Every structure is written in structure tokens, then in C-alpha cells.
Amino acid sequence: MNSPVPDADGPEIVTQESLLLGAVERVGKIREGRLGVVIFLSRLKPQNRQEGHIRIALRMLEPMVNAYRGQMFLFSNSDIVFLLKDPNELDVENMVYKLRALFSKDPLTFADAGDGQDRFCSWYDLGGNDYQAFLALAQDAAQEARQKNRSRGAARAVAQPMDAKGLDGILTRLQAMDVTGLVSRQAAMVLTDRQTAEVLFQEYYVSMAELQKALAPDVNLLANRWLFQHLSLTLDRQVLAALSRLALRRKPDQINLNLNIATVLGPDFKRFLKESAQGMRVAVEFQVLDMLADSRGYFAARAFLREQGAQVVVDGLNDLTLQFMEVEHFGADLYKLSWSPELKDGESGALPLASLDPEALLLARCDSEAAIAWGVERGLKRFQGRYVDAMLAAFTMAHCDHAAACTLQQCVARHGVISGGLRAACGNHDMLDSLPVMRAPKIRPRET
DSSP, rough: OOOOOOOOOOOOOOOOHHHHHHHHHHOOOOOEEEEEEEOOOSSSOOGGGOHHHHHHHHHHHHHHHHTOEEEEETTTTTTEEEEEEEEOHHHHHHHHHHHHHHHHSTTTTTTOSSSSOOOSEEETTTTTTHHHHHHHHHOOOOOOHHHHHHHHHHTTTEEEOOOOOHHHHHHHHHTTTOOGGGGGEEEEEEEESSEEEEEEEEEEEEOOOHHHHHOOOTTTTTTTTHHHHHHHHHHHHHHHHHHTTTTOSSOOOOEEEEEHHHTTTSHHHHHHHTOOOTSSEEEEEHHHHHHHHHHHHHHHHHHHHHHOEEEEEEEEEEHHHHHOGGGGOOOOOOOEEOOOOOGGGGGGGGOOOOGSSSEEEEEEEOOOOHHHHHHHHTOOOOOEEEEHHHHHHHHHHHHHHHGGGOHHHHHHHTTTBBBSSHTTTTHHHHTOOOOOEEEEOOOOOOOO
């Protein structure tokens, strides 16, 4: 091993930008038939440049990049660059059009700059006269990324990204931790034909912010997706162990769990079903991006869950995934669509909700009456979110003999935990763990 050089900057950090530069330099030797394309997502408005949308864009590009023996790079500023070998230009044009549609809320995607330049996308014929310009772009990007990394090193944030070296220590602490106090629950409701609102299920999960605070406050657990995936497998086991010790006045009729695909196929979950889930229906919620990353594993997990009489839920859907993915092919029992104000925009009226049975669609993250109203107008009956939490707490307080000692906010918070001081402060645990039948909310007619 080489000896360290005094005052050296340390080993060069590998970035997507530096990887692109290396690829472009190699391509320079055999440039014929090579095409480079840059999608300038960094020029989008911040609210239109969300991480979930960028992941969908990468998933959309993968088949074409693989088909044309290419490479793809995601810059730190969110720009996407891909190289292709002998591509069909019509295929590339169609894909770029789909990407424009994916980010169509931003005026950049279809705007005419007036100078004939496309500010959303640039093509480079590397076999022709564009190679030097593309090489310069890669060089500039690599240099800028290098400078950013040096700046970060000089003023390192308090929360350091989790790395492989630190993962072992974090896993050891997690394995020794009782996570019961970190487990939250949230009810979902269904509107019935009897004009009532009933609890459909209770979802049990761990807040990542609370886990980081308790486990490693100086480490960003989410900084590295693949290391976090490894950590989350251990977290799954700890959550299952905590739920096996669940001490409630009444267990829910159905419990929904957020688990990894590998966990569902492992021994801990099978043991949980056999020993701890008696008397409850069980459903497992999978994130749509995890399902896309391991479709074979997902279908194996779905088959196992069906054998056990458990349900399958697709979580993390939004207006974009419904427009660009045929999610019904997942063959799930329930699909959770996340509410956002953008759903009220013009293109939301064209959402392909008809491809899904309304009985299999739940509107999640309903934080207001407007969200419930939007869903009801489209024939939806299943809802989850803070507005539902407030309804449940208000019903509880209307019938609880200890209600005078609580505020609505306190009641909402106590419904959301399964142990700890918040729960202990409640004077009526029977009401806290009940599954009431409420009057369906009266939705105000939309103004025209």
C-alpha cells in the first residue's frame, strides 16, 4: 500500500460526473455511431425536480440504454446524461418526449427559448463534429463536482452520510434496541353504503426521522440507498419482534406492515404469521420503486402472501406513476395513491383511474377535506392521512369520559403510538384502541 503524501487532498472521490468523463475519453477512441444526450433537469423549478420523479425518469430510460449498449449517469445537480451505440433516432425522440411529459408541469419542458435552442435536452453526435463539445461538457461537470466535494469536506455537515464502515456499528446498536417506542400506527377508513366511515386497517411503521434521532443522530441514514436497504432488513426484524409483544386493549382487525421483499420471504415474517398474527388479517405494503428494482422477488413475495391469506398493497403511487406505468400488472389487492395539490391541476382529470377498480384504490396523505372531496368525486371510498386521524380523534373525544383532560391534537398523537409516555397519559385505553364506526364526512359541494 502506498504511503500517504503530506498535505495531499486524499483519494479522489468517484462521482457520476467523473465516471462520465472516463467513459467519454474511452469513447473518443471509437466514436462512430455514438450518441450523447443530456437531459437538463437542473433547469427545472425546484418543486418540479423531486427525487421520486427523477427515479421514475431513470427507470424509464433503463430499457433503451440497455438495448443500445449504453451508459447512464445522474449528476449531483439532477441532470441525466446517457450514451448510446447506434441508436434508432426515433426511439430516442420518443423517449425524450415521454420525459418531457413526465415533467410537463414545468414550463421548461416545452417552452420555446426564442433562439432555436432546446433548454430541456441536448443531443451530441459523438461520431461527427460534436465530440469535443461533449468532452468539454464532461470535463466541466467533473471539475465542478470535484470542487463541490472539496467544499463539503471543508465544511462537513453535522449529519454524516452513512458508509459501509459505520454500518456495522449502527446495525449492532439497532439489534440491541427495543424499537417498540418508535413504532407508529395510522388508521385508514372506508366509506360504506350505510353512510358510515369505518376503520379499514391500521398501518404500523417506523418514522425514519425518529429512528435516526434514537439510533445515530449524527448520521444520515438515508444518504446511501443501498446501505439503508441493508439496514432496513434489520429494522424489519426488530419491528416484527416489537409487534409480537403488542399489548393493546384490542388488536386491529387488519394490520398493514411496511416490509422489504426479502423480509417477507424470510423466516422472521413466517414466524410472525404463525405465532403473533392470530386473529388479524395481515397486509404488506411494498414501495413501487422497490418492486420495480426487484420484480422477480416481488412476484415471489406476492405468491407467498396469497398462500398465507395475506394481502398485497402497492404504496408510493402518484399522478406520474399512474400515467407512465401500468401498475395494475402488479396484481395487488390495494393501490395507495398519494394525494397532492397537483392532482387538482388540469392533467389530473386525465388520470387513468379507470384502469383500477375503485374498490382497490386508496387515497393516502389526505391532510384536508379537499383531498377527501377529490377522491369522493372520483368514486373512491378508502382514505388515509391526517384528516382521517383528526376525524378518528374527534369521534373518540365525543364519546370519551376523559375527553375534558385532552386536546384534539393530544388525542391524535396518542392514537398514533403503541407505547411510551403519550399513551400512558391517556385515561381511556379502551377508547384509544377501539375501531369505531363513524358517520361518513359530509363533503361540501365543489364551487363551479
